[in-house]
Amino acid sequence: MEWSTDWGLRGRMAFTMFLLFALYLVFIAFLLETGMISMGGAIVFMGAFSFIQYYYSDKLALRSMGARTVEPDEAPELHRTIERLSQQADLPKPTVAIADTQVPNAFATGRNQRNATVCVTTGLLNTLNQDELDGVIAHELAHVKNRDVMVMTIASFLSTIAFFVVRWGWLFAGDDRNAPPVWVAIAVSLVIWMISFLLIRALSRYREFAADRGAASITGNPSALASALQRIDGRMDRVPSEDLRQEAEMNAFFIIPIRSGIIGKLASTHPSTERRIERLRDLERELETA
């Protein structure tokens, strides 16, 4: 059982990464050229900060979600489901966590495959049937398998620094008369940050499509994931927004992000549910006609 390669998706992903890389080169060249690299200390600091965030990604994510890890005797069925799917995905078993909220969602985190955690909400467990739950968990395992936490951390590193310059650059206004005024540095960093933000979000959306394909390969059942997405999406509309605000930061790791009217399509971390379902239907069709 193999799907035909989605060259369009790979092409877009490669192109986005290329643009991001080129953009970062420009940024580095600019920092070197203007002597802003004297902020080296700050960059090292930011680097260390990013690394710590990456290293403790599993614990940080769980804490910010108010999730707790559960042992096999607390949630035997969930553990067995995750065990079977990890076995099929050729992954060591991840840590299992549950977040106590009625918002149906799931996320995976952790710096590598051995330190991965898969978290589901009680709302998800209550909303989905077994096949649909398999699909959602397989999607999260696909993120682990594809090393998405690492990829996204690397992709956003210099963007974080650009943001840092925008936010705190004025503190570094030096006495050097040959150096350009600090507002130039801030303006350039702002542009770099805005463009890289959009590129990173695009990359994130492509990774979602890739994880959906991965999930379909693991379960062999693309339509179950499609119906899970549809069901979660339907439930999301009815959830009161008070609950959602505090969870907004976690969006990037969710299977379906929380809706926000302000954030446009370009800035969203996930593709629209309609488009994801469409792609899954394509895979389903391929199963029957190939």
Place this chain on the structure above:
Amino acid sequence: MGLFETIRSVFGTNAESDATRAADPEDLFGMSTAYMTMEADLGYDHAGEAALCFSGVDSTAFADAVDEVEAILDAGEAETGTGFHQHTDDHGYRWFVLEDDDPEDLVTSVHFAADTFVESGFGSRLLAAVFGFETDDRRAYWIYSFRRGAYYPFVPTGSSDRDERVEFKLQSVLESELDVEDDESYWYPLWPDASGDHPWE
């Protein structure tokens, strides 16, 4: 991380390519000698049953593949007397369960069934081949993971506990003749639905 794995990581296709990688059923023949060692060195009798566990695909082609495996096992039953039946467990995974008093025939039949899946293009759906052993007071299994291409021991005590001491003993004795998974985090249990049952009951 090798070059190809790095490239697959960049494009986010690791999950897809590993989950669709076909299995290699040739390793199953290693069980023939393992059956003898288990009896001669460790005093384990074969349980007279072995099973093939696979996850389904929501497609007509897959249903056809399952029918074909059934036809092949039917033919085998007429020839060697190896009985079989199908089973679906609580997790929705499906099993072909084979019964024969001759371990050699069990190995051959499991291999036949697995090979048929591979030939029909569904080798990636094979999860495990499970070979049963027993002594007077316990049951033990050798599980072949098609995803890892390696064997590991599984000794359940009840329906959610395992005897790791015995498992390590089995590993150390059989290590020289079976390709045993050396990373224990991949020794996935296949719990029976009820204590004392086989995983496929």
